[in-house]
Amino acid sequence: MHIPDGLLSGPLNLGLGVASTAAVGLALWRGRGEQAEEQVPLIGMTAAFIFAAQMINFPVAAGTSGHFMGAALAAILLGPLRAVLIMAVVLIIQCFVFQDGGLTALGANIFNMGIVGGFLSYGVYRALAAILPKTRKARLAAAGLAAWVSVVGASACCAVEIGLSGRAPMTTALIAMSGVHALIGIGEGLITATVLGTVAASRPDLIPDEASKADEEPAELVGAGAKSP
């Protein structure tokens, strides 16, 4: 479940809606004429996988479940801006077709999971990949950790929003949200690393060679891929 209607304040929903619209617009604009033909199906498939995986809630503690988020997977495979687009597509389908996530909270959900989740995981992954050995194992570990950070980060954003909306004291919200999402993040890390490992094993050409990228350009489909240990 994502943020429902009525949880956050009107102005906050509106502000986050504007921010998310701008980010998705930017992602579409930047992708204009840039998309390699072979990336199109990968984008479709990443979105479809994230949707499917998000349906599978897993138990994390007594009486609580969690589900996959997917921003890290998308960002590591395709770059943070495309991750925003992919997460937005998933959230839009969930909201309009399945009533999962409030319509007025759509902007907040895209902001937390798409923008924050996507850019945070990408940043952590790139930083770790730069300092760790260039082996597949190290990269997968980096991906798993980046995925964990993205879940905790997104949930902290949500907690801040709950606080700003005056629904609860911000510290209370942060403790409540971060605690359970630190557990859920473990699942996220494991799933992300497993999926990336599977893709790397069968189609290493789809894993971006981040060693050659020094800026925020969306990752290209370069042939190098991760070296096996």
Added chain:
Amino acid sequence: MTKTASFLTAGILACLLIAGLLSPFASSQPDGLEKAVAEMGIEESDDTAGPAAPLPDYSVPGIEREGLSTGLAGAIGVAATFALAYGLARLGRRRSPRSAEAS
């Protein structure tokens, strides 16, 4: 089949299996957000803004068997998500594609 076509087929099949067959077995416990919100003493209202959704809460109206309803809803969702993402990505594709296809 080209590498891309077979990768695509395998991937879509995996998504359909997950969303169509695995989803009825997913945990129905409240998720992290719901639990945290309850812990904070926030009362959530059931009111939803906007038009009614066709497959509310991942169920197909009219199908009695919950497993079938959830699975079918999941499969529809996979197709819809793929179509929208693919369509938007395709809008931005390069006019002269690089050929990286191996047969």
